[in-house]
Amino acid sequence: MLVAQISDIHASPDSPSLLAFERAIDWLKAFRPDALVLTGDLVDDGWQRGYRQIAESLQALDFPTYLLPGNGDDQSVMRAELAEVGKWAGTSGSMHFQAALNDATLVGVDVTVAGQSHGDIRPHLSWLKSRLADVATPFLLFMHQPPFGIGIEVLDQVGCRNADALLELLNAGGRPPLGILCGHVHRPVSSRVGLIALQTCGSLCPPNPLLLRDQADLAVLDASSFLVHEVRNDRLLSHVVSMQTLARA
Numbered sequence: 001m002l003v004a005q006i007s008d009i010h011a012s013p014d015s016p017s018l019l020a021f022e023r024a025i026d027w028l029k030a031f032r033p034d035a036l037v038l039t040g041d042l043v044d045d046g047w048q049r050g051y052r053q054i055a056e057s058l059q060a061l062d063f064p065t066y067l068l069p070g071n072g073d074d075q076s077v078m079r080a081e082l083a084e085v086g087k088w089a090g091t092s093g094s095m096h097f098q099a100a101l102n103d104a105t106l107v108g109v110d111v112t113v114a115g116q117s118h119g120d121i122r123p124h125l126s127w128l129k130s131r132l133a134d135v136a137t138p139f140l141l142f143m144h145q146p147p148f149g150i151g152i153e154v155l156d157q158v159g160c161r162n163a164d165a166l167l168e169l170l171n172a173g174g175r176p177p178l179g180i181l182c183g184h185v186h187r188p189v190s191s192r193v194g195l196i197a198l199q200t201c202g203s204l205c206p207p208n209p210l211l212l213r214d215q216a217d218l219a220v221l222d223a224s225s226f227l228v229h230e231v232r233n234d235r236l237l238s239h240v241v242s243m244q245t246l247a248r249a
């Protein structure tokens with residue numbers, strides 16, 4: 001089973017991010033995954049036309065799409081413009097999703113906190129616990145802010161809080177997710193806690209610099225990217241698909 005993940009488009013009228021998104025979508029039309037998950041920060045400043053264009057691109061796909069908001073999204077505009085393709089668990093409130101596919105279940109938790117850059121899983125643990133009770137297949141857990149540090153302090157300060165409570169819940173049933181798959185940090189980063197793979201997705205907007213230790217003045221060489229996850233024999237394989245840098249529109 002193949003699940004594509006796109007994150008952090010941050011589309012705005014004066015950036016090439018929407019063009020990058022359309023190129024990624026064209027590639028995915030040929031690649032034909034079983035599903036596509038967008039892990040938030042679709043547009044900047046509630047740009048309504050950007051949401052509408054993303055919705056039109058997603059409506060043209062012949063595989064299902066599942067969407068989480070990021071801290072940069074305007075949830076009411078996003079809900080309105082992407083209602084046809086969002087597949088959220090409820091018609092108001094947090095924009096969670098759950099999808100049972102052939103070989104795996106996808107669970108998306110909206111961990112955003114209104115008006116804040118960081119996320120918080122604690123208000124959503126009871127929803128997640130109730131959903132996981134129904135899951136009979138391996139599952140992938142998606143959220144916008146990662147509940148684990150990536151070693152870049154400025155980004156770790158705005159991660160998802162209360163990760164310990166999340167891990168306690170996930171490990172309690174003896175069937176943790178194959179992976180926790182996030183966005184937000186604009187870089188692909190891989191790690192692991194116990195049996196759970198931890199992975200962030202690169203961004204379609206320009207990547208963040210690799211600010212480890214005090215290397216603040218290093219140039220960014222990284223390309224925009226997205227992920228293709230494969231669930232094979234109860235294992236998760238995550239491939240980075242890099243995109244050539246696009247000229248500013």
Ligand SMILES: [Fe+2]
Binds near residue numbers: 041070072184
């Ligand atoms: Fe974000």
